[in-house]
Amino acid sequence: MIAVQDVLVDPVARRVWRAGEEIVLSRMEFDLMHALISRAGEIVSRDELMRQVWGATFYTSSKTIDVHLGWVRRKLGDDSRDPTLIRTVRGRGLRFEPGAEGSAASHG
Template sequence: MRPYLGHVIEVQDVRVDPSTRRTWRGDREILLSRKEFDLVHALIARAGSVVSREELMRDVWGVTFWTSSKTIDVHLGWVRRKLGDDTRQPRLITTIRGRGLRFEVEMTADATSSA
């Protein structure tokens, strides 16, 4: 996570400032807990790429052993709600079954037509 410090990252309409630990969706600031911010930052910093659950546990929770994916799932649910991302049909953070999570670089055609 350290290589990304200091650079504001913007993907779709989500903006993350690692130096101030602030997040926005459009013009609205989103208040995230420390772990929620770290999760969003870990994903948006690698937008378009699948980030494995093992990488997230290491980068966000600082553990190198596998405990339970429930920790990630619970925090992901909170993040999706706060960002206004539909938990049933997410457009920002998608789950790639068996591989991990991905922060989508752009909205899919389905998202554009239903927005």
């Protein structure tokens, strides 16, 4: 089980919960979520996500990632204008935020 903030992921059963409530994700949404939460706190590049989630060795379109990310954020209740779970790091990729404990201590 992977637990970050109030999100719990079971990679074997491919299930996700937020604050104790199960969130139903599609296969791609789950794979995207898992790719990010399993490396919480790290920036994961769009190229890595395309390879890991879509199995694409060529760059299809970042729109694909953005669309799925939008669905994941909506299902998790993560505000896309001010996300607390999955942040976009401009020009670098995406990061699943490890939570409030770490962010107060780390400076930039």
